[in-house]
Amino acid sequence: MNNLVNKEDFPLTKDLAYVNAANVSLMPLSACDVITSWQKNVAINGCLDFNDVAEETAYDGLRKEGAKLFSCDEKDIAGGSSFSELLNSVAWAIMPQKGQNVVSTQIVFPSTSFSWLRIASHTSCEMRFVKATDSYVKIDDIIKQIDKNTSVVSISHVEYTGGQVYDLKKLADAAHEHGALLVVDATQSAGAIPINAPLSGADIIISGAYKWLCGPFGAALMYIRPELQIQLQPGFVGFRSHIDMWDLDPQRITYAPSAKRFESSTMAFGCIKGLEASIKYLTDIGIDNIFEYNMVLANKLLEGLNTLDANIASAQEKEERTSILTCTIKNKDTAYIVNELKKRGVIAHKRQQYIRFSPHLYNNVEDIDKILLSLKEIIK
Ligand SMILES: Cc1ncc(COP(=O)(O)O)c(C=O)c1O
Known part of the structure; x- marks a missing residue:
């Protein structure tokens, strides 16, 4: 071969x-060069090149590559600094209430469940961790835990220890049957496993950059199903959260009618450009x-x-x-x-x-x- x-x-x-991609992947040198040259340019030239227009459009390239990665529309994609940052913003946006529950697994990576545990300490929603045997969870056991009070099914597409992959469509159908949302951590799958986000049925898919996407630390991306984009109010906000970020009126926020509303603050923009380049590298191969x-x-x-x-x-x-x-x-x-x-x-x-x-x-x-x-x- x-x-x-x-x-x-x-x-x-x-x-x-x-x-060791499940821990930290190697990154194509060309993508790494994008980051260092972006950073060097800002160090030397300040805002001469990275001006207001460049700052406003900093995530646009990632949106384009993310749309190819997840076979979705560019407006369904948001960028961020890490998986956990984006998931926390989503968790506070959904905020399951007392009487509702969140279904996850006993072997999920802690970042996938901790955001919901934090919400549970605030609202007293119930956490349900589906039992694992020898690092394996039966998908039917997850489905059995979903009921009319389930707000969210929060799973890792691929479990980080044993690499078990779940059928997203099956989980999405089970969640939707009960009015729940499927929120997917794709940190151990995006870049290695084909994901057609709209066909998967998942409501939200988030991935960090530094594993199978061969990207840098300090970047992540998220897919949000179109209908949800106008329903969810981001849990984390900043000056970029307003639909026109240079409007700068501190007295109100109007969110963009797209996944972009989850992009809140100034970040290591070079890392977003590096992630854009690494996703392009991968999707060019297929x-x-x-x-x-x-x-x-x-x-x-x-x-x-x-x-x-x-x-x-x-x-x-x-x-x-x-x-x-x-x-x-x-x-x-x-x-x-x-x-x-x-x-x-x-x-x-x-x-x-x-x-x-x-x-x-x-x-x-x-x-x-x-x-x-x-x-x-x-x-x-
Ligand atoms: C499945 C999964 N999700 C998330 C993370 C890490 O999230 P973050 O980059 O926000 O720390 C890891 C890291 O090992 C992981 O395996």
Whole structure:
């Protein structure tokens, strides 16, 4: 199988098998250059280039690329500084009340549930965490927890530990049947798994930049279903929240009739431009192609792990698998294995008691061979 990308774009991959996108991905150098040159320009020229017009339109490019990523309209996309920032703004906008509940899972990344826990401490809404067994949650168990009092189903499209992926349409239909919203954390899926936001049925989809989107820290993007764009009042506001940000009347806010209303403040705009560039890099290759390529690598790794003394913790069903592959090695300490892999030029990650491998588009078959050979050596 040919490499999907030019190794020059990700120089570290020439020396190391970096299989850690679920933690921090590598970024194409071209996208990194966009950030540094933007920052340098502002450092040297102040507002000469980054003038009022440039500031007002700073997110427009991200909206364009985000629309390609999620197969939606540009006006459905908002940018922000982090996944958590955008989710908190959404959570305060929805603010489930006493008597209502929020459904999530026991294994969700804490950022996906903490915003709702904060709301619960304010309104006394109920939190329902669906039980997991060995890092796996049955989707039907999530659906069983949704009832007429459910305000929000808040899940991670792909669980960060085992890489289990949920069928968004199935969850969206179940949520909508009870008048609830489906709010999706796509931080572990966007960039690696094709997402057609309108067809998925999800009401809101948010992703940070620095994992599968190969972007920087300090940037994130969000999709909001059109009908909701005029209903929700952002939980966080700032001077950009007003429909005409240069109007500068401090006595009232009129929100834009689009996802843009969630863009509130001055941020590290260079990072937004870097995210725009990294999404363009990925969508030029095609997320379908990336998914297919990553799964070939993950399948080869799985096959190899099955011949070693590995207990696979990731989901086994084909439709629930992603290129996050998690395991333990019989009678071996995980921290020891991860450290020994690092000594041999393999960068994986320890999450809880597991070794987590997360190959992405810059990895190749030789990387997988290197992982398996190293593991054999370590556990012999
Ligand atoms: C599923 C998921 N959501 C969110 C985050 C992090 O959110 P933030 O970038 O806002 O800290 C992570 C980080 O590991 C994650 O795995």
